Amino acid sequence: KAGVTQTPRYLIKTRGQQVTLSCSPISGHRSVSWYQQTPGQGLQFLFEYFSETQRNKGNFPGRFSGRQFSNSRSEMNVSTLELGDSALYLCASSTRDAYEQYFGPGTRLTVT
Amino acid sequence: KNQVEQSPQSLIILEGKNCTLQCNYTVSPFSNLRWYKQDTGRGPVSLTIMTFSENTKSNGRYTATLDADTKQSSLHITASQLSDSASYICVVSKSNDMRFGAGTRLTVKP
Numbered sequence: 001k002a003g004v005t006q007t008p009r010y011l012i013k014t015r016g017q018q019v020t021l022s023c024s025p026i027s028g029h030r031s032v033s034w035y036q037q038t039p040g041q042g043l044q045f046l047f048e049y050f051s052e053t054q055r056n057k058g059n060f061p062g063r064f065s066g067r068q069f070s071n072s073r074s075e076m077n078v079s080t081l082e083l084g085d086s087a088l089y090l091c092a093s094s095t096r097d098a099y100e101q102y103f104g105p106g107t108r109l110t111v112t
Numbered sequence: 113k114n115q116v117e118q119s120p121q122s123l124i125i126l127e128g129k130n131c132t133l134q135c136n137y138t139v140s141p142f143s144n145l146r147w148y149k150q151d152t153g154r155g156p157v158s159l160t161i162m163t164f165s166e167n168t169k170s171n172g173r174y175t176a177t178l179d180a181d182t183k184q185s186s187l188h189i190t191a192s193q194l195s196d197s198a199s200y201i202c203v204v205s206k207s208n209d210m211r212f213g214a215g216t217r218l219t220v221k222p
Binding site for chain 2: 004042043044045056090092099100101102103104105106108
């Protein structure tokens with residue numbers, strides 16, 4: 001089975017711009033979760049989607065949003081980028097109960 | 113205060129030696145406790161998952177233990193290899209809420 005894929009792998013944006021990141025889960029997995037990882041804060045949960053519905057949400061501002069499509073692929077959008085948004089964004093897919101999560105390689109976002 | 117504290121922050125050991133990483137948590141009750149290994153620039157990979165009723169779980173040279181009374185977990189690595197150099201992250205889940213430790217950075221030297 002192919003693993004979780006994320007595109008792009010690297011991205012450089014300037015403050016004020018917006019960005020969209022994509023995640024394709026493992027075939028058959030319907031749950032997709034997004035995480036932000038920074039050296040200072042570690043891993044932080046952004047949100048989780050299951051069957052196109054947001055099932056859980058972390059404590060991030062409304063500039064961070066996401067969606068999931070009928071094929072379980074998910075996108076994450078960050079609007080009005082700030083320098084502090086520079087991070088590794090990870091997505092993880094799992095089956096319904098989210099017991100075992102499989103992470104993608106991440107997208108490294110740099111905001112200048 | 114973080115609900116999941118890991119120690120040490122970093123650790124350097126020689127190849128072939130054993131080591132133990134610690135995870136103390138205050139999340140209670142919890143659904144499961146996981147240990148992940150994360151290589152630099154890559155996503156975390158699951159090593160072990162334990163429910164609150166399990167005491168130990170092994171995955172090759174990795175053995176995780178859990179003491180629900182003291183709210184402590186440890187990850188023991190046996191006969192370390194250079195490829196074990198990575199960050200090890202402890203995650204405690206409560207319903208749909210996941211709490212992450214800051215991780216322990218392990219370096220294995222030849």
